[in-house]
Amino acid sequence: MSWYDYSDAAEQKAKTQRDLEKRRKRGEKYEAFVAPEGRKLAVNFWGQAWCRHLETYCGYETRLPRGRSYLRAGHVYNLAVEQGVITAEVTGSSLYEVEVRIAPLKASVWAGIKQTCQGEVASLLDLLGGKLGDHVMQVVVDPKDGLFPGPREIRHQCTCPDAADLCKHQAAVLYAVGVLFDRDPRFFFELRGVDPSELIASSAAVL
Ligand SMILES: [Zn+2]
Numbered sequence: 001m002s003w004y005d006y007s008d009a010a011e012q013k014a015k016t017q018r019d020l021e022k023r024r025k026r027g028e029k030y031e032a033f034v035a036p037e038g039r040k041l042a043v044n045f046w047g048q049a050w051c052r053h054l055e056t057y058c059g060y061e062t063r064l065p066r067g068r069s070y071l072r073a074g075h076v077y078n079l080a081v082e083q084g085v086i087t088a089e090v091t092g093s094s095l096y097e098v099e100v101r102i103a104p105l106k107a108s109v110w111a112g113i114k115q116t117c118q119g120e121v122a123s124l125l126d127l128l129g130g131k132l133g134d135h136v137m138q139v140v141v142d143p144k145d146g147l148f149p150g151p152r153e154i155r156h157q158c159t160c161p162d163a164a165d166l167c168k169h170q171a172a173v174l175y176a177v178g179v180l181f182d183r184d185p186r187f188f189f190e191l192r193g194v195d196p197s198e199l200i201a202s203s204a205a206v207l
Helices: 006-025 045-055 064-072 107-116 124-128 134-141 168-183 186-192 197-205
Strands: 076-082 085-091 095-102 154-158
Touching: 006 085, 006 095, 045 134, 045 168, 064 168, 076 168, 076 186, 085 168, 095 168, 107 134, 107 197, 124 197, 154 168, 168 186
Parallel strands: none
Antiparallel strands: 076 085, 085 095, 095 154
């Protein structure tokens, strides 16, 4: 791969690791986000749906594979997900800060999802485990009225000099988030600012 010379990459990684060690000695915390070793980054519904969603965004295609490689190579640190915001630090030629802001899910969209899925989600365990009927799955992944943010609802920035709309550091973080959602989908609902149990409550309300 022309963009990625392995010896340069190894040298850069060593240099940045030395930089990280210095920062750690100064008391700064750097926690590596470890990606799964297998072929798939995500195996459960929410993680897979997040990654698939990213891959449908026009214009991201060229950067996403680099992001995946970066994540797998252990470049993502201090991943944090809160309501509407994802932050992380990514190592490369230097240490870069990535921030992704996601607009809150519109109340009308959430209300629509709850109404459409009434009575179809048996439990929070099923919801988080992605054990959903085909109809509910279709509703939540709908590009317009589903739970996943559209491209215009995502604002991302990185402190690296790459002028591309989505640099490899941001792409790596977006994939790391997919892995996080795969491990604990509650973070997905936290990011979108909605309480997943409301989907169950609205199910119960019609029983
Ligand atoms: Zn960057």
